[in-house]
Amino acid sequence: MNRNLTTLLCSLIVALYFIYGANTLHAQVQKDSVRIFFYQGRADLDMKLRSNKLELERLLDLCSSIEDTTLYYNNISIKGWTSPEGGISINGSLSKKRTDAIIEFLSTNVQKKINTIDVQFKGSDWNRLLDLVxxxxxxxxxxxxxxxxxxxxxxxxxxxxxxxDKIRTLHSGRIYAYLYQKVFPELRSTIIQFAKKKKTLFIRFNG
Incomplete structure (x- = not known):
């Protein structure tokens, strides 16, 4: 092998080693997410609500990348959420209906095989509520x-x-009224997370 070429390859390998800090470059994971919003108490996909139409189109674009030959794994996680005013039983059922709406949308519009679909419906999105508050x-x-x-x-x-429920009457309901109008609509959603991994690149050092 040409000496200059050998030197160049060795330099490249060393550079990659120091960048990644190991002999193996692990699979690169790319994640994208799509959030679809719903009206209070409803689980139908309304294309006119906020950016739902564009987000669903983007979801289909993400699904179309499944045929990329550089990928060996794909996964979709669907999590349905509600705002907290409905109660535990109602919200549990409603969050499931919202995930079902997304599954039906995918079943109708995506022909390619998706390896894994992880579905969760847990009612109120308390973590997101805390973050927004x-x-x-x-x-x-x-x-x-x-x-x-x-x-x-x-x-x-x-x-x-x-x-x-303490918030409902606190300060004559002023906090609750604000949350109901400004924050709760952000919780009435389903988030779809799409992950794909590229093939692992192995670098071996002899000796």
Whole structure:
């Protein structure tokens, strides 16, 4: 082999080694997510609601990449969520219907095989609620709202709803009214996460 070419290849291998810190370059994982929103109490896909039409089109584009020959694994995770005002039983059922709507959409519009579909429907999205309450500076008495949501996070699902009811009447309902109008619509959604891995590149050092 030409000496200059050998030197170039060795330099490239060494550079890759120091960049990745190992003898193996692990599979690159790419994740994309699509969030579809729903009206209160509903589970039908409304293309006119917010950016639903564009997001569903983007989901189909992601699914179309399954045929990429550089990929060896693909996975879709579908998580259905609700806002907390409906109660544990209603919200559990509603979140399932919302995931079902996405599954039906995929079944109708995607012909390619998807290796894994992980479906979760857990009712109210408490984690997202906490995140939004922490970030929204417009919430009246924000510190108190944050405190209540933080405390309910350690409770079981049924107790979460009971504890959250404190907000309904706190400060004459001002906190709850704001959440109902500005924050709850952000929780009425289903998130679809798409992950794909590229083939692993192995680099072996002799000696």
């Amino acid at each position: 922490r970030r929204d500076k417009g919430i009246p008495f924000q510190a108190e709202a944050i405190n209540i949501v933080e405390q309910l996070m350690i409770l079981d699902e049924a107790e979460k709803y009971k504890y959250f």
